[in-house]
Amino acid sequence: MPDSLNLVFGALADPSRRQVIGYLSARGTATATELTGQLPMTRQAVSKHLTTLADAGLVEAERLGRETRYRLTRAGAEWDDRLDALAQHLERRR
């Protein structure tokens, strides 16, 4: 029983992190500072979320000069699709 599941579901359990995933899916790439403009919290909080997502293998970071750009991994992109499908699924059932 892989406890990667713990990390993944733990990461996905937070609405802010799911939002980050959606945003990264739309924008392709973003820094913590950029994302801070989209969420009602400080840069450090966003940064923590990104770290959590990275630990779960849903996001990867690349340091470019003084900035760190984040993008979805393959697994992260797959989850973005699943989340969209699930939202639709729940919407239709209503």
Add this chain to the structure above:
Amino acid sequence: MPDSLNLVFGALADPSRRQVIGYLSARGTATATELTGQLPMTRQAVSKHLTTLADAGLVEAERLGRETRYRLTRAGAEWDDRLDALAQHLERRR
């Protein structure tokens, strides 16, 4: 953006609850007291988990005399399948 997703992912984020889902899938039905034999915690803790799963719509309860039997809902059964598939998926990637 349905916050049912919060409930579902929140429920799924806990290993014990995923275990309960697996157990209910295998057994078909169980009471809190029965499940207590399978998990290293008290009946009340198990009961709380079942309530959480019920709130997320993954499990439903039926009171029969002095006992309360729990079973997977349609959605709960679907998630059991997805979890199995995901575990396999993660296993193969290793």
Add this chain to the structure above:
DNA sequence: GTAATGTGCAACTTGTCGGTTGCACTCTAG
């Protein structure tokens, strides 16, 4: 070189979660 931008780390606060204990209630068995 110096100021500004972008980041990371650490300490702290607050709220929630998983779990326990204690008790009252309901139902069945005999």
Add this chain to the structure above:
DNA sequence: CTAGAGTGCAACCGACAAGTTGCACATTAC
């Protein structure tokens, strides 16, 4: 009718997560 089995509710505790603030470090701009 009474003992025991099965449950539910509420209060409590410890741990951890989300978020904040403060500061030091690295990089670019001028």
